[in-house]
Structure formats: C-alpha cells, structure tokens
Amino acid sequence: MLDELDELVKKVIELIEDKKYVLVKKEFADMNEADIAEVLEELQEELPTQEFIRVFRLLPKDIAADVFAHLPVEIEQYIINSLTDKETTNIIENMFADDAADLMEEMPASVVRRILALASDETRNDINHLLKYPEDSAGSIMTVEFADLKENITVKQALERIRKIGIDKETINTCYVLDLQRHLVGSVTLRTLLLGNPDAIVSDIMDENVITVSTLDDQETVARQFQKYDFMAMPVVDSENRLVGIITVDDILEIIEEEATEDMEKMAAILPSDKSYFRTGIFETFKSRIPWLLILMISATITGTIIDSFEAKLAGITGLVAFIPMLMDTGGNSGGQASVTIIRAISLNEVEFKDIFKVIWKEIRVAVLCGLTLAVVNFIRVLIMNALGTGITHEAIMVNITVCITLCITVMCAKLVGCMLPILANQLGFDPAVMASPFITTIVDAISLVLFLKIATFMLM
Structure with missing residues (x-):
C-alpha cells in the first residue's frame, strides 16, 4: 500500500511539473476521499504553497470538504489560510457539523473567527452547539445531522x-x-x-x-x-x-485509536501528542519525552542510595553485585506484565475497585508459579556457570540460594505492585496508564534491591 502511495505521489508530481492539471484532476476523480487526503499530505511536503493550493483547488466542490476533513489539522490550517473567503465558505458549509467543530477546537483564534464569520447562521449555530460540551464527552463528538x-x-x-x-x-x-x-x-x-x-x-x-x-x-x-x-x-x-x-x-x-495511542505513550513515559511521528518536530518530541525521563532519572537515585548504604557489606561477598541487574530487570518485567494486564482490564470495564482482592489473590498465585520457575532455572544456570568457571563452592551455593529466594519474593512483590497501583490510581481519578511500566519499574527496582541486600545480609554475613 505504501509503495502504491509513493508511486501515485510521484506520478502526480510529474504531471504537475508538466502542467497537466487535467490529468491530475482525472487521477483524483477515481480515488476515495481518504486516499486523496493521504496523497495531499505527501504533496504538501513536496510542493510550494501556491502549487499545493492549486492542486487542492482541482478537487470537485462536492468532495473537497470530505477530503479536507481527512487531513491533519496543521494542513487544514495551511489550506484555510491560503483559500479565498468563498472557497473557505464552500468547505465549511459542506462539512458535517462534528467535523467542523473539531476543526474549530484545533485552529488558532484568528482562524476560528474568520471561519465563523463566513459560515451561515445555521452552520454557526450547529458548531457553537457542539463546542459547548466538555472535551471528550459524547456531546463533543456527536453530529447534529441525523434523520x-x-x-x-x-x-x-x-x-x-x-x-x-x-x-x-x-x-x-x-x-x-x-x-x-x-x-x-x-x-x-x-x-x-x-x-x-x-x-x-x-x-x-x-x-x-x-x-x-x-x-x-x-x-x-x-x-x-x-x-x-x-x-x-x-x-x-x-x-x-x-x-x-x-x-x-x-x-x-x-476515539479508540486516540485513546490507545495516548495509553501507549503514557505507558512508555511520553507525554501524549495528537500529531503523527514525522509531523512532530524535534523540539516537540524532546518536550514530550524529557519530563518523565527527568523524573525517572531522579527517582533512580533511590536505588543508588540503597546500594551505597550496603556498599561495605557488598564488598565482602564476591559475585553478589553481578546479580543485581538481573533481579531488578526481572522485577520490573514482572510488574510491567501485571500492570499492562490490569490496565487493559480496567479500560474494558472487566476490573473495578471492588475486585482488588480477587485480583491480588490471582496475582499471588501467578507470582508463586512464575517465581519458583525462574528460581529453579536460575539455580541450575548459576550452578552450570560455577562448574565451568571457578568451581562449585559453599559460598557460591549460598549466594545462589540467596539470589533464588530473593527472585521469588521480588516477583511476588512486583506482581502485587503492578496489579494494585493501576486499580488504586483509577479509584482516585488518575489515568491508570500512568502507573504502567516506567513508574512501576522504578518502585520495583527499589523494593528488589532492599529485599536482595537484606536477605543477603541475613544469610551470608
């Protein structure tokens, strides 16, 4: 599909360069409005403003509004600012009221004033009627054009x-x-x-x-x-x-696409954006990513502080430090699995706050099975590595046992944190997606470190 689009864009550009506008218009006549919008989106980056607007003007009046409604908001603004009042009026009057209202919400105030001034009284009333409802409500996304x-x-x-x-x-x-x-x-x-x-x-x-x-x-x-x-x-x-x-x-x-995208961005510790990847500038992308990175970096100093407080004891046991990354990663992954599962269940109304104890009981049993499996595999793995390396010593076995016990407890704690935080966040009115992998990983990292070092101190010192 992408190859077909690229070929079509190249063909249209060649026709424009040869001033064969009749053939360009014929190409558009056989296409769906959404496909035309996709072609125009690519052409906007390739053509000068005057040439791009000329191409848009080739569209028949009866489909121009439908094509316009499929375009990204930045291109819609680009077109509106370049059209005459008569052309703008034709587009607005032929758009469905809900699409026109969405356009008003995204445009700068100066553009909104111009559009409303050009619109008919009926269209203006329909738009204002839709704009009075709260954002993300049913009223804000409905259309008043029904039979x-x-x-x-x-x-x-x-x-x-x-x-x-x-x-x-x-x-x-x-x-x-x-x-x-x-x-x-x-x-x-x-x-x-x-x-x-x-x-x-x-x-x-x-x-x-x-x-x-x-x-x-x-x-x-x-x-x-x-x-x-x-x-x-x-x-x-x-x-x-x-x-x-x-x-x-x-x-x-x-809406489903927007909500899924927003949840994915929050779960990846990125501030939500309504623009496509290539249309989001470098500085905008930076601004959407840096806040959470700063928060997570600062919160990660907690783990550094924990390690510093046990530094003297860690120095006395060789090989203990090598297991810290594995324990932290396993804990973070376990918590992330639980949180993503619960967030999805919350979004589908499968889990409510009243179900928290049922969820905890289920996750405990899952954690026991996962923890024991990981511990057994890890114990065998470390034994094999010891046998191939320095040999199986009493100290190596004790370290291995300590790691495996910590692994079981860490998985248990991670699963509980991962399942409880999204439910509690949702109950308090926060978006549960915020409690996904990055945030939970930071908490679980600290818990797994404290557990490991406390257990190691108890068993090996």
Whole structure:
C-alpha cells in the first residue's frame, strides 16, 4: 500500500511539473476521499504553497470538504489560510457539523473567527452547539445531522421525508422517531421502511427499545457501548431524553485509536501528542519525552542510595553485585506484565475497585508459579556457570540460594505492585496508564534491591 502511495505521489508530481492539471484532476476523480487526503499530505511536503493550493483547488466542490476533513489539522490550517473567503465558505458549509467543530477546537483564534464569520447562521449555530460540551464527552463528538421522523406519520410520508432531507445527513440507515416535544420514542431502519406497508404508521413498526448515551457521557464509555452492541450509529440525548445528535462508528474508531495511542505513550513515559511521528518536530518530541525521563532519572537515585548504604557489606561477598541487574530487570518485567494486564482490564470495564482482592489473590498465585520457575532455572544456570568457571563452592551455593529466594519474593512483590497501583490510581481519578511500566519499574527496582541486600545480609554475613 505504501509503495502504491509513493508511486501515485510521484506520478502526480510529474504531471504537475508538466502542467497537466487535467490529468491530475482525472487521477483524483477515481480515488476515495481518504486516499486523496493521504496523497495531499505527501504533496504538501513536496510542493510550494501556491502549487499545493492549486492542486487542492482541482478537487470537485462536492468532495473537497470530505477530503479536507481527512487531513491533519496543521494542513487544514495551511489550506484555510491560503483559500479565498468563498472557497473557505464552500468547505465549511459542506462539512458535517462534528467535523467542523473539531476543526474549530484545533485552529488558532484568528482562524476560528474568520471561519465563523463566513459560515451561515445555521452552520454557526450547529458548531457553537457542539463546542459547548466538555472535551471528550459524547456531546463533543456527536453530529447534529441525523434523520428524524414523527411517530404519527405513515411509512410513505417517512420515505418522502428521507428523500428530502437525507442528502445532508451523516447516515439514513437508521432514523430516529420523535414525539412532538422531540423526545426520543423509538427508531426505525431504512430497510424496515422500504419493506413495510406504505400506509402503516411509523409508531407501529418502530423499535421502542433504543439504546442511547447522554451528552455528558465520557467518549470511552460511548466506545464501549458501540463495541457491546455492534452499532453503526447511536443516538445522544439530553437529561430530558430529547434527541440532540448521533454518534457514528467512524468517530468511534478515531476515539479508540486516540485513546490507545495516548495509553501507549503514557505507558512508555511520553507525554501524549495528537500529531503523527514525522509531523512532530524535534523540539516537540524532546518536550514530550524529557519530563518523565527527568523524573525517572531522579527517582533512580533511590536505588543508588540503597546500594551505597550496603556498599561495605557488598564488598565482602564476591559475585553478589553481578546479580543485581538481573533481579531488578526481572522485577520490573514482572510488574510491567501485571500492570499492562490490569490496565487493559480496567479500560474494558472487566476490573473495578471492588475486585482488588480477587485480583491480588490471582496475582499471588501467578507470582508463586512464575517465581519458583525462574528460581529453579536460575539455580541450575548459576550452578552450570560455577562448574565451568571457578568451581562449585559453599559460598557460591549460598549466594545462589540467596539470589533464588530473593527472585521469588521480588516477583511476588512486583506482581502485587503492578496489579494494585493501576486499580488504586483509577479509584482516585488518575489515568491508570500512568502507573504502567516506567513508574512501576522504578518502585520495583527499589523494593528488589532492599529485599536482595537484606536477605543477603541475613544469610551470608
């Protein structure tokens, strides 16, 4: 796919260099809007501003807005700043309201003022209506362009209304039935209408059991509802059960991608970013990574302090220090495994705070099995290395036993820390992803060091 894209970009650039704009327009005519946006994203880096805007202007008016909505926000701003007022108006008026609202949230204030000034009263009201909802809520991601029907009309009248209003709606596959006060009372699919008796009343054939979400529901909660019920669209209601918008599956896919990316970045100790890798500048990348690196570096001095406090005792036992990296790495890996598993379970609503003791009991049993297995393998490994090296001495065996005991206890502690911290963080209102590998590794490193050195002091001194 990437090779095809590269070839297409090269072909378009060659056509532009030869001033064959008619052929460029023909190339775009046979492509999907999302694919055109991908080509434009590459062209923006290759072409001068004037030439790039000329290419964008080649797009037919009926698809320009759809292509525009698929572009990264920085390119959208780049285009808006280069278009005439008439061209900008055409794009905004042909965008779905939710896409236009997303655009407003990302643009500088000066650009927002210009766009709102150019938009029609209806479009401006729709955008402002969506912008009033909290960020990451169902209201902020819904669209107000849905097909609604009155409950007392006939199937024939319903189909006539869909033909009249459907062209501007995000979807008409499911229509929502309202009473006179715009309360949601049911839903009916286009299939049901097409196959139904033209004289039947909509209220007699509609489905009254409608799954809805509230305008203030968190977008992650909405995404889980889509996954649970396998919907293509879901109605959004206010506190009085009045229909105010719908959310479609394409918006949910974007949310799932955003949330997964954000969790991955937090778990890797990186501040979340909404830009793609190559469009994030060096300094921006630096700023997203350095805070956690500084925190983790400073926290790592704890382990250095622990080692310093046992330095004299460590010097008296040869070979003991060589096992410290292995114990710390194993502890960090064990804690990371537990934390990632629990974070995923929390995100899927499989684990709640009330389940903490069940989780602890399960992780203890897992830790015992993992710890014993690692200890046995490590004991045999060290024996073989001793036999091939300096020989199996009483001191070497005691060191080996000490390491294996510490290994078991470290894995146990790491699993408990790894499973408990995300649950506690979630209960306190923090993002559990913050408690993933880097943070837990730092805690487990300190615990494993103290355990190792205390056990070694007890058994070998």
